[in-house]
Amino acid sequence: MRHIISVLMENEPGALSRVVGLFSQRNYNIDTLTVAPTEDQSLSRLTLTTTGDERRIEQITKHLNKLVDVVKLVDLTEGAHIERELMLIKVKASGAQRAEVKRTTDIFRGQIVDLTNSVFSIQLTGTTDKLDAFIATLGESVVLEVARTGVSGISRGEKVLAL
Amino acid sequence: MDQLSGGEALIRALHDEGVEFLFGYPGGAVLHIYDAIFNQDKVEHILVRHEQAATHAADGYARGTGKPGVVLVTSGPGATNAITGIATAYMDSIPMVVISGQVESRLIGSDGFQETDMVGVSRPIVKHSFMVQNPAEIPNIVKKAFHIATTGRPGPVVIDIPKDVTDPKTKFDYKYPTEIKMRSYAVPSKGHSGQIKKAVDVLMAAKRPMIYAGGGVIQGEGSELLTKLARELGFPITNTLMGLGAYPASDKQFVGMLGMHGTYEANMSMHYCDALLAIGVRFDDRVTNSDVTKFCPDATILHVDIDPASISKTVSADVPIVGSVTSVLEEMLSQIASSKEKVDQKSLKVWWDQIEQWREKDSLAVTPCEDGTIKPQEVVQAVHKITKGDAYVSSDVGQHQMFAAQYYGFDKPRRWINSGGLGTMGFGFPAAMGIQLAFPDAVSVCITGEGSFQMNLQELATCMQYKLPVKIICLNNRALGMVKQWQDMQYGGRHSHSTYEESLPDFIKLAESYGHVGIRIENKSDLDSKLAEAFALKDRLVFVDVLVDPEEHVYPMAIKGGAMKDMILSKSERT
Numbered sequence: 001m002r003h004i005i006s007v008l009m010e011n012e013p014g015a016l017s018r019v020v021g022l023f024s025q026r027n028y029n030i031d032t033l034t035v036a037p038t039e040d041q042s043l044s045r046l047t048l049t050t051t052g053d054e055r056r057i058e059q060i061t062k063h064l065n066k067l068v069d070v071v072k073l074v075d076l077t078e079g080a081h082i083e084r085e086l087m088l089i090k091v092k093a094s095g096a097q098r099a100e101v102k103r104t105t106d107i108f109r110g111q112i113v114d115l116t117n118s119v120f121s122i123q124l125t126g127t128t129d130k131l132d133a134f135i136a137t138l139g140e141s142v143v144l145e146v147a148r149t150g151v152s153g154i155s156r157g158e159k160v161l162a163l
Numbered sequence: 164m165d166q167l168s169g170g171e172a173l174i175r176a177l178h179d180e181g182v183e184f185l186f187g188y189p190g191g192a193v194l195h196i197y198d199a200i201f202n203q204d205k206v207e208h209i210l211v212r213h214e215q216a217a218t219h220a221a222d223g224y225a226r227g228t229g230k231p232g233v234v235l236v237t238s239g240p241g242a243t244n245a246i247t248g249i250a251t252a253y254m255d256s257i258p259m260v261v262i263s264g265q266v267e268s269r270l271i272g273s274d275g276f277q278e279t280d281m282v283g284v285s286r287p288i289v290k291h292s293f294m295v296q297n298p299a300e301i302p303n304i305v306k307k308a309f310h311i312a313t314t315g316r317p318g319p320v321v322i323d324i325p326k327d328v329t330d331p332k333t334k335f336d337y338k339y340p341t342e343i344k345m346r347s348y349a350v351p352s353k354g355h356s357g358q359i360k361k362a363v364d365v366l367m368a369a370k371r372p373m374i375y376a377g378g379g380v381i382q383g384e385g386s387e388l389l390t391k392l393a394r395e396l397g398f399p400i401t402n403t404l405m406g407l408g409a410y411p412a413s414d415k416q417f418v419g420m421l422g423m424h425g426t427y428e429a430n431m432s433m434h435y436c437d438a439l440l441a442i443g444v445r446f447d448d449r450v451t452n453s454d455v456t457k458f459c460p461d462a463t464i465l466h467v468d469i470d471p472a473s474i475s476k477t478v479s480a481d482v483p484i485v486g487s488v489t490s491v492l493e494e495m496l497s498q499i500a501s502s503k504e505k506v507d508q509k510s511l512k513v514w515w516d517q518i519e520q521w522r523e524k525d526s527l528a529v530t531p532c533e534d535g536t537i538k539p540q541e542v543v544q545a546v547h548k549i550t551k552g553d554a555y556v557s558s559d560v561g562q563h564q565m566f567a568a569q570y571y572g573f574d575k576p577r578r579w580i581n582s583g584g585l586g587t588m589g590f591g592f593p594a595a596m597g598i599q600l601a602f603p604d605a606v607s608v609c610i611t612g613e614g615s616f617q618m619n620l621q622e623l624a625t626c627m628q629y630k631l632p633v634k635i636i637c638l639n640n641r642a643l644g645m646v647k648q649w650q651d652m653q654y655g656g657r658h659s660h661s662t663y664e665e666s667l668p669d670f671i672k673l674a675e676s677y678g679h680v681g682i683r684i685e686n687k688s689d690l691d692s693k694l695a696e697a698f699a700l701k702d703r704l705v706f707v708d709v710l711v712d713p714e715e716h717v718y719p720m721a722i723k724g725g726a727m728k729d730m731i732l733s734k735s736e737r738t
Contacts, residue, residue, distance in 0.1 A: 010347055013294065014282055025287045055475070062472035068291040068311060071347040163346065 002031070002051050004076040004083055004153045006161055007064060011037050011044040015069035019046060022067065028052065028060055032085070032128075032150030040163070043071065047152045049128075074161045076153045083153040086123070087131045088113070090145040091138055093120040101138065108134045119144065167337040169298030170199035170329035173262065176305035178205040179339040182233050184224060184600055185209065186217035190237025191277060192264030195329035209600065209629060212621040214241050216593035218248020219619070222257050223594025226580045227555055228601045229384065231258035231312050238264045239277030242323075243284065247587060249319045250288040254584025255405060256382055258317035260308050261285075265294070265325040281323045290318030295328050299335045306343045315350040316470040317382060351469055354486030359494050362440070362465040362482045367504035369438035371461075371514045372398045375421065375450075378405030378583065379443020379468060385488035386410070386576040389442065392492055395499060396506055399518055401429040403444055405583040408573035413552075418518060419527070422450040423721045424565045427526035427730060427738075430719070432518055433459060434728035442467045443488050446478040447584070450727075457726035467491045526719050526732060527569055532712060535686045539563060539638045539711040543570035545690050546608060546636055549698050554606040555580060555598045559591035559615030562644035565717040567610040589618030592635065596622060599631040606634065606698070613639045613667060613708075623677035626704045634697060635706045637670060640713040648716045652731075674706035684709045 009015050016035060023030050028050060035046040050060060057075065064070050076083070093101045094117065101120055105112060110124035124134055128151060135143060155161070167175060173196055177185065185208045189197045200208050211217040214236045221232025232252075236245045242263040252259045266275040282292045291311045293304045301324075308320040327333075366372055374396075380389050386409045393400045393416055400410050401421040410417055419426030421433055433439070439462040444450070451458045455478050466473075466480035467488060474483040484491055529540045543566050546554070556571055557580035558564040564581055573579045580598060582590040595609035616637055626633055638644075646661040671681030680703050684693045690709070697705040722729040722737070730738045 014286075014292070017283070018286060021286050055479075059472065059476060066470070066472050068345070068348050 001053070002049055002077070003057050004047060004049050004081070004151055005061065005064070005073060006076055006153060007046040007048075007073040008038070008043050008071045008161060008163070009046060009067075010069045010071065011042055012069060015044065016046070018067050018069055019064065022063055023050075026059070026063060028056070034150040034152050043163070045161075047150070049151050071163065072161060074155065076155055079159070080156040081153050082156060083127055083151050084125055085128055085131055085151050086125050086149045087134075088121060088123055088147045089135070089143065090119055090121045092118065092142040092144060094118040097142065101142065104134070104137055110134065164336045164338060166334040168195070168199070168329065168331040168334050169295075169301055169324070170195040170331060171202075172298060172301045172335070172337050173305065173324070173329065174199045174203055174206055175337060176302050176339055177233060178203075180305060180309050181230070182206050184221075185233050185235050186211055186221045186597070187235030188214050188217060188237065188241060190241050190264065192238035192266060192326045193235060193329075195326065195331055196235065196262075196264070196324075198331065199329075208235070209625070211593070211625050213619065214244035215247050215589065216619050216622045216625070218245045218259070218261065219251065219587070219590050219593035220597035220600075221259055222248060222252045222590075223557060223580050223597030224601050225252070225257050225259055225597075226594070227577055227598045229577065231260055231309060232597065234259065234261040236261070236263050237277065238266055238281070239279045242279050242281040246285060246288070249285055249321070251582050251585045251587040251590060252319045253288040253290070255378060255582065256317050257319070258312040259319040260312050260322065261319060262322045262324060265323045267327045268296070268325045269327070271325065281321060285321045288319070289321050292321040292323065295322065295324045298328050298333055301328075302337060302339045303343070306340045307345065310343050310345075311348060316473070351471065351485050352487055352490060354467065354484040354491035354494065356494065358482055358484045359491060359498060362484060363495060363498045363502055364504065365438050365463050365465060365482060366396065366440060367502060367506060370507060370510035371435060371437040372396070372511070373432050373436035373439050373462070374398050374400040375403070375433065375439055375441045375444055376400060376406045376409045377403040377442070377444030380406055380409040380488050381443075381576040383443060383469065383488035385443065385492055388489055388492035388496065392496055395496065397511060398440075399432050399515070401425070401433065403447070403450060403583075404568055404581065406443065407568060407579040408576040409443075411574040412572040413574050418522070420568055421727070422447075423452070424569065424717050424719060426569075427524045427719055427732065428518055428521040430721070430727045430730060431521045434726055435461065435517075437461045438463050438465070440465045440467075441480075442492075444468070445473050445476065448477070451478060452721045452723075452725060452727055452729070454724050454726070459727070524732075531687070535688060536712045537684065537687050537690060537709060539566045539640065539715055540570050541687070541690065542636060542638055542709050542711060543567050543610065545694055546610065547571050549691070549694050550606050550608065554578070554608045555595070555602065557581065557591040557594040557598060557607070557609045559611045559618075560586045560588045561612050561615060562640070562648065562715070562717050563610055563612040563615070563638040566638065588615040592616060592619050592633070593622050595633045595635075596626060596631050599633050600629070608634045608636060610636045610638065612644060613637055613641070613670070614643045620673070623674065623679060623704070627678045630702070631704065632700070632702050633704050635704070637706065637708050638711050639670070639708050640711050640715070641667065642713055645717070651716065670706055670708040674704070679704040679706060681706045681708065
């Protein structure tokens with residue numbers, strides 16, 4: 001099963017490599033990874049998605065917690081949560097294609113953030129499935145380049161991941 | 164407040180941390196630090212002959228004393244040579260602080276002379292690491308490093324220091340912190356009372372109970388409490404390779420070491436028990452015999468460990484208890500004392516009768532050779548006799564290690580010093596040096612083989628320089644015995660590169676060339692007398708080269724892929 005794990009860690013050199021290293025060292029997968037400092041500049045929030053059975057995920061969270069740089073973590077998929085991924089996608093758009101791509105973008109609530117005579121650059125936010133669906137709808141033949149941030153997430157309600 | 168340079172601050176901080184010995188080897192990137200060492204007499208530096216030996220010596224010191232071992236190496240090759248020793252300490256959870264020099268900050272990343280990304284290279288084998296950016300950080304980083312290395316599940320910590328950070332011209336106000344707080348590092352302490360209650364209930368209801376104790380009991384200074392608990396309950400107890408000495412081997416409740424080369428009775432008791440109290444162990448594959456689905460099929464498993472990640476890693480625990488062994492054992496004892504339930508003595512008697520039957524098999528019986536050829540096991544038994552079972556015994560890795568573990572009979576914790584997790588050949592001799600430095604009046608024996616010994620024999624020079632009278636007992640079978648044994652058993656006797664074709668050195672002359680004493684023993688009839696001669700030379704390092712039966716195998720031996728009850732008992736007998 002896919003899990004989204006959010007980690008608060010010291011914003012220090014080497015911290016990220018310890019987290020990433022743990023995954024390769026113990027033969028765990030990372031599907032996506034996103035990291036940036038939080039409102040407290042001494043802390044970074046890292047969110048990753050991984051897959052595994054319950055036992056494996058338990059080991060992953062335990063080993064992450066053991067890292068000295070890791071302050072706190074949460075497996076967002078254990079409860080109600082919101083997840084988002086941002087994608088910038090460059091697609092072919094000329095002639096009749098332009099209206100078609102524009103329409104599809106609107107339906108997916110994306111925005112065209114840059115354009116030339118033959119190309120649209122579109123920004124789209126949503127769940128991983130939604131971004132996948134957008135790419136599939138446009139069709140491989142029009143897609144020129146894809147840049148995705150990986151999943152970020154936050155739990156619903158009053159629960160917070162903070163110090 | 165003193166004004167110190169980074170180099171001076173480092174050595175002062177080590178002294179303030181109570182460090183006695185610093186095992187190291189100088190080089191360009193650490194010269195400022197070495198100058199600071201020259202100008203003081205608080206911390207004694209031990210000059211080894213190879214950085215790997217520095218880490219093993221510090222490791223031996225740590226295992227023997229319970230205090231952290233400290234190492235100083237230069238950048239590049241100095242640092243990479245230390246890696247095997249760091250990995251050895253990491254696998255066995257040994258507290259160690261390794262200080263490595265680094266090229267100047269401005270050169271980092273430029274592929275400078277003797278530059279290695281030590282923090283990166285060591286990352287998977289350290290508990291934590293630091294790169295010092297500024298001399299003023301040194302006191303705090305040293306304090307943190309020792310705190311992390313010695314608390315919780317102990318382990319090695321690396322401090323990488325660029326050369327400019329130790330520059331004698333840059334001084335700062337030195338103050339060593341008295342305590343340190345880290346928001347991201349908390350040490351689990353007391354076990355959960357409710358979980359301990361559950362465990363006690365299981366133990367009281369057990370008909371075939373078993374205690375399985377490991378290195379964590381020794382590391383956590385829990386041997387005394389464990390012994391008390393085991394005696395209180397009257398349960399059979401086994402120790403892992405790392406846990407030998409946690410419970411006295413000479414006690415009748417002790418059923419011997421378990422695992423791949425464990426005793427018949429220990430492995431049988433494990434397999435058939437219905438309640439397993441596992442303390443400070445990690446269900447290593449050399450214990451469980453690789454297929455964990457066949458492990459202790461009838462048992463309710465109670466697992467006590469200070470590291471939450473150790474619990475249910477390979478074998479699922481029915482009652483997990485995270486906490487220090489001493490706190491958990493104390494509470495367990497007090498709960499047992501006040502519990503209404505009592506041990507089921509009738510069932511326990513039946514269980515012990517069964518175990519005694521298994522014990523009668525005498526799986527460690529040694530059949531002497533008629534022609535005077537010495538069996539390796541007999542050497543260990545003779546060393547036990549002559550040292551009255553009270554020596555510090557280090558070992559390398561292979562057959563001799565297993566013979567030492569099986570036949571020495573450790574009654575006290577911290578007396579058996581071996582690389583259990585990583586299985587590092589070349590560990591034993593430098594570790595014995597660290598032990599001898601820590602306990603100058605004790606007998607420090609290294610039981611080794613001619614293969615392992617050659618991996619760090621350069622330390623004969625270190626022992627001469629510091630007058631370390633280590634006794635090296637080499638079980639010389641003219642082959643890489645354990646490799647050869649596996650080749651005998653699984654590869655049709657094809658000894659691919661496990662023998663040396665007449666290339667062995669004359670170890671007697673070798674020892675003598677370093678100024679030590681060498682004694683060779685070839686016949687059983689000389690064994691006791693020549694060993695006595697060796698141990699009588701209290702102030703000298705003696706290399707005892709004992710020619711042993713090259714055909715001997717280590718038994719019992721687990722049958723691969725089987726359960727713990729599945730063992731090969733001799734060249735002709737299986738369970």
